[in-house]
Amino acid sequence: MSRLHKAWAAALAAVVLAGCSGGKGEGAVADAGEATAITFTPSPVDVAAEAAKLDGKALFAQRCGMCHQTIGMAVGILSRRPADASGGLLEQREDLSAAFVQAAVRTGILNMPRMPRAEVSDPELAAIANYLSRGKP
Numbered sequence: 799m800s801r802l803h804k805a806w807a808a809a810l811a812a813v814v815l816a817g818c819s820g821g822k823g824e825g826a827v828a829d830a831g832e833a834t835a836i837t838f839t840p841s842p843v844d845v846a847a848e849a850a851k852l853d854g855k856a857l858f859a860q861r862c863g864m865c866h867q868t869i870g871m872a873v874g875i876l877s878r879r880p881a882d883a884s885g886g887l888l889e890q891r892e893d894l895s896a897a898f899v900q901a902a903v904r905t906g907i908l909n910m911p912r913m914p915r916a917e918v919s920d921p922e923l924a925a926i927a928n929y930l931s932r933g934k935p
């Protein structure tokens with residue numbers, strides 16, 4: 799019997815014995831369950847507070863700049879829109895709201911692929927959206 803199997807056997811025996819002990823009843827089993835409960839809920843993150851510590855302009859250059867700065871492909875695509883006065887550059891726009899920027903990034907929009915939290919975290923995206931929207935929610 800391997801060491802792991804021995805450990806399981808010992809744990810099983812403990813459970814069986816606890817079940818047979820009679821006098822303590824269900825309460826004892828419930829207490830034991832509470833003591834060993836494992837939860838996988840991540841600790842909550844205060845997105846706004848975390849975002850306030852970040853540099854939205856620098857993050858925009860890092861995460862979005864390859865498409866949205868200089869000759870990135872999004873600059874070319876967005877500059878073709880009629881009535882575009884920004885030259886296709888998001889940083890020149892005055893009409894962006896933070897909510898629109900976040901929705902575009904998380905869901906993707908036409909030729910732009912969506913970006914999941916593994917690529918840009920919620921606080922990072924909030925900082926970028928705040929920068930691009932010039933503070934407009």
Ligand code: HEC
Binds near residue numbers: 861862872888913918
């Ligand atoms: C792989 C290239 C790529 C990356 C990376 C990228 N985008 Fe885009 N994005 C695009 C393209 C292309 C469009 C134009 C979509 C269209 O109209 O077809 C676009 C459009 C947008 C729009 C919509 C503009 C409008 O008026 O419709 C927003 C907002 C935006 N991107 C924000 C971001 C932000 C913020 C990031 C970084 C977190 C980012 N994008 C990263 C390619 C990219």
